[in-house]
Amino acid sequence: MFLPDGKRFLFTQQRIASAGGDLYASELDTGEPKLVVERASNATFTQGYLLYLRDRNLVAQRFDPASLSVLGKPIPLVETSNSGN
16 A cells, blocks of 8 residues: 555565564665564554554554654554454
8 A cells, every 4th residue: 555655655464374464664766665563454544543453453553654663552443352252
């Protein structure tokens, strides 16, 4: 997914032997990947926040698209029960 400047983007790299992946960012100019969040999937960026799934829970975390860095701790938005119900 491209960020608002059209030059930077986010992508998920799947882990081998795991259903999850890690969220990376990069720039078209450099192509160097930068780890943003471990164990994240289905990420989107909106209004200064990354929204992503981690361990089946929806979380939000402040994100600076200029530095490609998260800020602060993830904020749980929707938590799922591990009981399977």
